[in-house]
Amino acid sequence: MFAIPLGDDGVELRPLEPWNAEEFLAHMDRGREHIGRFVELPDHVTDLASARAFLQRYADKTAVDAGRLYGIWADGTLVGGVMFRLFDTAAGNCEVGCWLEATMVGRGIVTRAIRVLLDWAFGVRGMHRVDWVAGAGNTASLNVARRLGMTRDAVLRESYLYRGVRHDEEVWSVLAPDWHKLRGASAR
Secondary structure, eight states: OOOOSSSSSEEEEEEEGGGHHHHHHHHHHHHHHTTTTTTTTHHHHOOHHHHHHHHHHHHHHHHHTTTEEEEEEEETTEEEEEEEEEEETTEEEEEEEEEEEETTTSHHHHHHHHHHHHHHHHHOOOSEEEEEEEETHHHHHHHHHTTTOOOEEEEEEEEEETEEEEEEEEEEEEEEHHHHHHHHHHOO
């Protein structure tokens, strides 16, 4: 197994796999209320079987190069995750997503983790476009897109039905040439 440090604060990125189901469920139980404000993941991961099934679904996506899932660990405890929700190498497009426990918010962890995913998608896999889709009311998530230098492409009005209420979604993206320019500027 590998781990990628996300700084010098004990936070690292690792694959999140079916064998992590118990730890993943415990993490969802701790973060259920906070994570569930904008993300439906806690509604689907409610017991060990559903935790294992969710992780297996992403293991299957990884096996066919259609998505990937990574956990964020802080000092050895699973506290969040990032993913390639969609990954289409033929089209050169993918979508990233995230979630994080409330105790870890405000430390730049998701921004650092997504930056690793973007570097890999553009630099290693040759992707052309990476999308970020978030609820219009999810200010923290939209701020991550801004910090990463993404461009807001659209607001999809009432496109997301969540817990019986329709929500607007924002679609943000970054293209490979823009990312390479941003990363080149930040290296100076």
